[in-house]
Amino acid sequence: MRTPLGQVRGLGAxxxxxxxxxxxxxxxxxxxxxxxxxxxxxxxxxxDSHAAVTATLSNPVIAxxxxxxxxxxxxxxxxxMQVIIEDYxxxxxxxxxxxxxxxxxxxxxxxxxxFALLKISFGV
Amino acid sequence: MAPPKxxxxxxxxxxxxxxxxxxxxxxxxxxxxxxxxxxxxTVLLVIWLVxxxxxxxxxxxxxxxxxxxxxxxxxxxxxxxxxxxxxxGVRHFIWDxxxxxxxxxxxxxxxxGLVGSIMLTVLIWIVGYVxxx
Numbered sequence: 376m377r378t379p380l381g382q383v384r385g386l387g388a389x390x391x392x393x394x395x396x397x398x399x400x401x402x403x404x405x406x407x408x409x410x411x412x413x414x415x416x417x418x419x420x421x422x423d424s425h426a427a428v429t430a431t432l433s434n435p436v437i438a439x440x441x442x443x444x445x446x447x448x449x450x451x452x453x454x455x456m457q458v459i460i461e462d463y464x465x466x467x468x469x470x471x472x473x474x475x476x477x478x479x480x481x482x483x484x485x486x487x488x489x490f491a492l493l494k495i496s497f498g499v
Numbered sequence: 500m501a502p503p504k505x506x507x508x509x510x511x512x513x514x515x516x517x518x519x520x521x522x523x524x525x526x527x528x529x530x531x532x533x534x535x536x537x538x539x540x541t542v543l544l545v546i547w548l549v550x551x552x553x554x555x556x557x558x559x560x561x562x563x564x565x566x567x568x569x570x571x572x573x574x575x576x577x578x579x580x581x582x583x584x585x586x587x588g589v590r591h592f593i594w595d596x597x598x599x600x601x602x603x604x605x606x607x608x609x610x611x612g613l614v615g616s617i618m619l620t621v622l623i624w625i626v627g628y629v630x631x632x
Contacts, residue, residue: 400595403588410585414578414623422631425555432551445544452538459535484541491548 395454402451409444416441433496441492449485453477526609530587533580540577578623583616 416437420428431437456477464470518524543565550561564570590608593599599608 400592403592407585407588410581414581418623418627418630421627425551425558428551428558449541452534452541455534456538459531480538484545487545488541488548491545491552494552495548 395457399451399454402447402454405443405447406451409440409447412437412440413444429495432492433498435496438492438496442489445485445488445492449481449488453481456481522613523605523609526587526590526612530584530591533584533587536577536580537584540580543574543577575620575624579616579620582619582623583612586612586616586619 416431420431423431432441457474460470460473460477464473515524515528547561547565550557565574590599590612593608599605
């Protein structure tokens with residue numbers, strides 16, 4: 376028998392309270408706006424040469440919006456995949472390893488994209 | 500009082516195999532699947548950006564793969580996953596603020612999400628091919 380107070384203590388099974396719930400919706404809003412920019416930029420670059428693509432991506436406004444999109448998307452996808460893992464992986468060790476791999480993957484993708492965008496912007 | 504038995508057959512809440520498939524439920528499942536697909540799809544974006552940052556020859560190689568029939572098919576699927584997930588997100592925003600829970604609104608939202616995702620994806624690719632031409 377657990378009292379409502381006992382269930383709230385420790386912030387529930389994920390031990391993080393509603394932080395992820397809110398962050399997922401916050402980044403969903405930013406993703407919605409930024410993905411419109413992202414898709415528009417990619418459409419405009421369709422079939423372009425390397426020189427034209429890097430010239431467009433190194434435009435400061437486009438570069439900043441692309442960087443914001445990458446950061447917002449990778450934060451959103453990390454906590455989204457965390458929910459999927461927590462739903463389907465129940466054994467403690469595999470769950471822990473999957474959650475670690477998830478964080479590593481999200482950071483690797485985010486940082487690689489940010490690095491590439493900065494390198495394109497600042498030149499070789 | 501008998502001690503509680505951990506291995507006793509306990510009643511479980513009904514899961515998806517109990518329910519008749521419905522559009523709203525399928526759209527919810529596909530929202531999660533498209534989310535997972537977009538997660539792994541970021542590899543495609545990173546490869547493309549890193550190739551562009553590496554130089555013309557690396558970029559040309561990636562463009563050739565992405566421009567192949569299979570590459571275009573995958574990118575078309577990636578586009579649809581993105582649009583479907585985005586429209587699903589809009590639906591969830593509407594539900595988050597407590598609107599659209601009656602039967603008619605629910606059905607309208609899920610149908611608009613499905614039809615809208617397909618139409619927008621096709622539109623994006625038509626515009627993309629026109630721009631590229």
